[in-house]
Amino acid sequence: MEDLIADLKQNGWACMTAETPDLDAIQLMRECASICAAGDFTQAATGRGSGLQVRDGIRGDQILWLPPGGATADQKTWLARLECFRLAINQQLFLGLFEYEGHFAVYPVGSFYKAHLDQHAGARDRILTVILYLNADWQPGDGGELKLWTTPQGREGNYQLIEPRMGTIVCFMSDEFWHEVLPTNKERMSITGWFRKAPAA
Ligand code: OGA
Numbered sequence: 001m002e003d004l005i006a007d008l009k010q011n012g013w014a015c016m017t018a019e020t021p022d023l024d025a026i027q028l029m030r031e032c033a034s035i036c037a038a039g040d041f042t043q044a045a046t047g048r049g050s051g052l053q054v055r056d057g058i059r060g061d062q063i064l065w066l067p068p069g070g071a072t073a074d075q076k077t078w079l080a081r082l083e084c085f086r087l088a089i090n091q092q093l094f095l096g097l098f099e100y101e102g103h104f105a106v107y108p109v110g111s112f113y114k115a116h117l118d119q120h121a122g123a124r125d126r127i128l129t130v131i132l133y134l135n136a137d138w139q140p141g142d143g144g145e146l147k148l149w150t151t152p153q154g155r156e157g158n159y160q161l162i163e164p165r166m167g168t169i170v171c172f173m174s175d176e177f178w179h180e181v182l183p184t185n186k187e188r189m190s191i192t193g194w195f196r197k198a199p200a201a
């Protein structure tokens with residue numbers, strides 16, 4: 001976690017692969033798969049409020065929002081880890097991270113999420129994006145990489161391709177880093193979320 005925070009401080013983004021096996025992530029993968037199989041996920045949309053739209057040409061994932069505090073012991077474990085992360089980041093980077101919103105996401109075979117920034121137009125409250133990947137035995141050729149452009153505000157030049165392997169954690173400043181999910185050749189699962197700042201008083 002310390003390395004992740006140091007990289008985040010230096011670069012505005014960071015990635016950490018898991019020690020194997022990451023038992024917490026494996027449990028969350030099982031949970032994500034079974035809730036999704038039960039049909040409780042909904043097609044993800046883009047925008048918010050009256051601008052909310054399902055556009056298959058932009059993103060093809062299905063999502064389920066985590067209830068605040070977590071619905072299950074495994075969700076609570078992940079949220080507790082995020083809370084430690086939030087406190088450490090606030091101490092070291094002074095970002096004033098306040099609350100968290102996050103969802104499970106399942107990308108069916110062939111789906112993707114076109115290049116975007118995570119901060120909604122007109123809203124400046126999403127500060128930091130944090131993604132935990134939940135895919136066992138991900139192989140080169142399975143696709144579904146996160147393409148993260150590493151120049152703030154840029155969509156040319158340097159980028160990283162991050163494989164969505166079990167337990168890998170990626171974080172980046174939500175309003176600075178363009179990113180996309182490349183088409184996946186295998187079902188692809190994650191928990192994606194955002195730390196927001198406190199609403200203006
Ligand atoms: C998102 C997103 C990236 C990923 O949900 O906004 O960009 O790798 N996800 O799942």
Ligand code: MN
Nearest residue numbers: 116117118179
């Ligand atoms: Mn995104």
